[in-house]
Amino acid sequence: MIQSKQNEQIKTLKKLQSRKGRKKIGAYLIEGPHLVEEAIKSQAPIKGIYYRPDAYQPAYDAYDNEEITEELAAYISETGQSQGVFAWIDLSVQTDFPIEDLQGPVIALDSVQDPGNLGTIIRTADALGYQQILLGSGTVDLYNDKVLRSMQGSHFHLEVVQADLKTSLRKLQERGYYVLASALDDQAQSLTDYQPSDNQWVLVLGNEGQGVSESILALADQKLYIPMAGQAESFNVAVAAGILLYALA
Amino acid sequence: MIQSKQNEQIKTLKKLQSRKGRKKIGAYLIEGPHLVEEAIKSQAPIKGIYYRPDAYQPAYDAYDNEEITEELAAYISETGQSQGVFAWIDLSVQTDFPIEDLQGPVIALDSVQDPGNLGTIIRTADALGYQQILLGSGTVDLYNDKVLRSMQGSHFHLEVVQADLKTSLRKLQERGYYVLASALDDQAQSLTDYQPSDNQWVLVLGNEGQGVSESILALADQKLYIPMAGQAESFNVAVAAGILLYALA
Known part of the structure; x- marks a missing residue:
């Protein structure tokens, strides 16, 4: 379980909160069980899922995934009331639709x-x-x-x-x-x-x-x-x- | 010009930010030149208008009105970017529409x-x-x-x-x-x-x-x-x- 704000993955997730960070890293962050479920259903290019133990779903096992502490979930969350699950989605594979x-x-x-x-x-x-x-x-x-x-x-x-x-x-x-x-x-x-x-x-x-x-x-x-x-x-x-x-x- | 947060009128305006305060006082607060103009046009029961000198409009003279400092305008504002004018509207005269x-x-x-x-x-x-x-x-x-x-x-x-x-x-x-x-x-x-x-x-x-x-x-x-x-x-x-x-x- 990831416990530290200094963890490299956590630092990356945090950077995805800004447009600049998203552009640099070529990914974006989604939050909450509903959006993560939609991303899975839609076969979006999920690079990793991060969840609080109480928010775990078996479907997450098909992806790179990590448990995070309650404190880290609150730290990454942009809503004030974290639902405990996050995924980052690759933007680099997005082909330009002509x-x-x-x-x-x-x-x-x-x-x-x-x-x-x-x-x-x-x-x-x-x-x-x-x-x-x-x-x-x-x-x-x-x-x-x-x-x-x-x-x-x-x-x-x-x-x-x-x-x-x-x-x-x-x-x-x-x-x-x-x-x-x-x-x-x-x-x-x-x-x-x-x-x-x-x-x-x-x-x-x-x-x-x-x-x-x-x-x-x-x-x-x-x-x-x-x-x-x-x-x-x-x-x-x-x-x-x-x-x-x-x-x- | 009102300059102090301790002014009784400013304290009242500040209380109007909460539902409880609005209920107790029987009034609500509107902010910005557009809304204040609409209130005037619609003959809403305006109890007072408060404005930064740069936001003054002659129409305000028909009501109880007070100049306030830039600092107080920012203090009362709920938007982060105050447009410098506020009015409080009486709710007690609102008759119940059957x-x-x-x-x-x-x-x-x-x-x-x-x-x-x-x-x-x-x-x-x-x-x-x-x-x-x-x-x-x-x-x-x-x-x-x-x-x-x-x-x-x-x-x-x-x-x-x-x-x-x-x-x-x-x-x-x-x-x-x-x-x-x-x-x-x-x-x-x-x-x-x-x-x-x-x-x-x-x-x-x-x-x-x-x-x-x-x-x-x-x-x-x-x-x-x-x-x-x-x-x-x-x-x-x-x-x-x-x-x-x-x-x-």
Whole structure:
């Protein structure tokens, strides 16, 4: 059983809490029995599992695994209330999914910055059966612990591609894709009056404060808005994503 | 200008950060220029406004107001990055809105516990033009600062009624209301195949982990589910609210 914070593996796990550490090491950390189970089910490239004795599951034996003390579990945990199991997942084997291989509806996120929003959008996309998500460069890191918590493992089920949005959208348009963007300007069409003619579309959702950036909006073939009847000025972006993705499906 | 943490008004504002303090004092605290502006626009019962000199707005002069130092603004703030203006709002003048007066669609929340979810649901309801929300007893406090931040002032636009859900739903049923509940069991009907026959309905949404409680589900005239095509096991409750409220409107 690992007992010391000075242990090299523990030091590595701790480094995976920062984006910089994840990039350097080429891995990320997941926490909690539900996420670890999802990683196992989804055959994610698990490099090691660390657990408190009371959190042991026989399934962990198929991987490199180590017992850790209660104190170390609390030390590694980012939640304040550790559930006692962690896994680190290799990022280096992640092959780049080429834009050329995208088929059917795509969701593109332009600078979504709140981790809970990003995680919730990916969970929603998964629930509704969407399979492909482009993350523009200004978007929060997918492997941030708060994103991982709100995704609930959905990133194991979908293709999530880091991409330069402008280039990617243009490539998709060359292949016949229709670019939809959420926007409130007066050229936008009401969602209630719109149905895509086929499933070759990509929906762009934007930043919490600014919406979709001007340069991306300029590429859009169709801007869409969700009709608002009340006094609120906008929707939370994850709620907007849910409504749009439900209605466009 | 107030300069000391020992000032009685500052001590009161600080107490408003806890549910207990809010209850005892009969007021709650809002923070930031946007929320204070919404409170003014909505003629909320503002008892006082406190601002850093750089955050002053002429509109504040219509109320009891005090300048505070930058240090005190940081001390009162719950965000880590104070925008320098606060108001406290009287709760004692809030008249109970009787169940008998509800007209048209109602949203009922059964033990929604995440502050961000509660705030986002109320903001979404406002954006979609709904006007009445029942908060069941297990639901997080409406005046929690995280709820207030994610509501973005929408509680000023709607009737939000604290209620015993079972009693209230029965009363609504006696008045001809149809009780809809979000549920995943096999008696539930797909949202895509359902439209309410009139606008006398109340939609019940449940707790993040447990869903709507059994005793409330037993009262439902119709259970509804959002069809899921992917691998995620559920929707975030605020996203589910958005989809259901959009589709039922």
